[in-house]
Amino acid sequence: MPELPEVETVRRTLNELVRGKRIERVTVSLPRIIQRPQEPEAFAAALAGHTIQSVERRGKFLRILLDGLVLVSHLRMEGRYGVYRADEPVETHTHVRFHFDDGTELRYKDVRQFGTMHLFAPGEDLTLPPLNKLGIEPLDEAFTLQAFKKALSNRTTKIKPLLLNQAYIVGLGNIYVDEALFTAGIHPERPADTIKPAEWVRLYEAIRATLSRAVDVGGSSIKSYVNGQGELGMFQHELLIYGRESQPCRKCGSSIDKTVVGGRGTHICLRCQPLSKNRRVAAAKSNVK
Structure with missing residues (x-):
């Protein structure tokens, strides 16, 4: 958990909630969630000022497409995303917060702490781990x-x-x-x-x-x-x-x-x-x- 249907549902929901939002800054409370780059400070700095264009999916991974970057996120066992007002209390086990310039935040919560985030240049994400060796998408036309x-x-x-x-x-x-x-x-x-x-x-x-x-x-x-x-x-x-x-x-x-x-x-x-x-x-x- 979650599997393809759950990740696809999260993708569709996030696409409605965060598409077009501009990231003002990023707060990382659990560094090991960030796999690429290894330094959470570099991860946060790279995302500041970028706007989310759309949210896609590859297998059980989310691909958050920004203007000039791709954020690959795996929810693992219990990772979840939610959009909140900036003044709402931050729940326990919230490890990454994307602060938007409209006063809202995308928050990543993970009780088990197994989730991962990788940051890539556009197109690079499909040629490197963790996406480069994935098989056929079972709901695509290629799955004959x-x-x-x-x-x-x-x-x-x-x-x-x-x-x-x-x-x-x-x-x-x-x-x-x-x-x-x-x-x-x-x-x-x-x-x-x-x-x-x-x-x-x-x-x-x-x-x-x-x-x-x-x-x-x-x-x-x-x-x-x-x-x-x-x-x-x-x-x-x-x-x-x-x-x-x-x-x-x-x-x-x-x-x-x-x-x-x-x-x-x-x-x-x-x-x-x-x-x-x-x-x-x-x-x-x-x-x-």
Whole structure:
């Protein structure tokens, strides 16, 4: 958290709230949030006087485009942005404040303190870390069935860790991978090279449909996620399998299991997402290790 739908919702909200605002100064209270340049003083000085042109997204990263600079921001586990009047009290765990010349502020709050900010010249951000090795955007036109299969189908790795790997497809995290695999009827421990052509079609369509619907309703507020206006997402009310351990499957009524796949908590309906006996044995041995 947050994943593509949540970051996209934040992007849209911030685009409405801060586009056209001119930064007068920047206050950094937690230096380690600033990754580039390494000195928070240089970061603040570089941004002073610049105007925000728009807010874009690449995978789970926000790209705040200014006149002559690009600010790349990753929210990590619990980072959040909000716009406030300058005279409003500053909440605990507010680590970066962008002071605008109209008397408002964009504030970045992060209880877990895992978020990052990188500052680049225009175009440079796409050729350097952390954005330079990201995969296909699953809601872009470039994400075709052919491109999807080409990226993953010949690999022997389990399908869930592959879908979580941002070098292949960006924006997918634990929630939406579980949801898409369930919708497609594919067990998360299936090696990618065992998935059949019809299953690839179902999985491709499930990823697109799940993410599109989640974006439409503002993402999922599972823990602390809110958009830039402090509003909750609504997709958590539509989740089919994620977070529903021991509850009845919405398709077949069987009890939903929870296990660990690739180090991540994973929700499965063993009736709707079958795994062959041999692979069940292999998976059980792998999980014990």
